[in-house]
Amino acid sequence: MQLNLFHPKPSTELAPVPCPAAPAPRRTFASLGEYYQSEQWATKRLFALHRADHRCERCYSKSRHLHVHHVTYDRIYNERPEDLEVLCPKCHEDEKTANIKD
Numbered sequence: 001m002q003l004n005l006f007h008p009k010p011s012t013e014l015a016p017v018p019c020p021a022a023p024a025p026r027r028t029f030a031s032l033g034e035y036y037q038s039e040q041w042a043t044k045r046l047f048a049l050h051r052a053d054h055r056c057e058r059c060y061s062k063s064r065h066l067h068v069h070h071v072t073y074d075r076i077y078n079e080r081p082e083d084l085e086v087l088c089p090k091c092h093e094d095e096k097t098a099n100i101k102d
Contacts, residue, residue, distance in 0.1 A: 028077075035077060044068075048084040056088035063088040069095060 029035040045068045055062050069085045069092055070076070087095065 032076075040077075044079055044084065047081065048086050051081065052086035055086070056091050057086050058091040059088060061088050065089055067092040 029038065035041050048068045049066060052066075054066065056066065065088075067087050067089065069087045070079070070083060071085050072083050075083055
């Protein structure tokens, strides 16, 4: 019997491949801390760091300890790229201080 490579026999061992255009399933988290430990947050954080070329988006310094700051918490757990800003520790502290004064 010859194997037809164009019409392989369906296998029950293969898992379905999710469509990349489909939104990721929304998950609820017990706390913000739990969210920050999730794969969902790690993916968003890495995307933001890559977009910023691993530099602070305010002073453009390269730091080994960059923070991904929420510009808004309106869409927490479902952030858009523009909701996140990469900051060095000094700029992040300046942002927190500015928010306290407001």
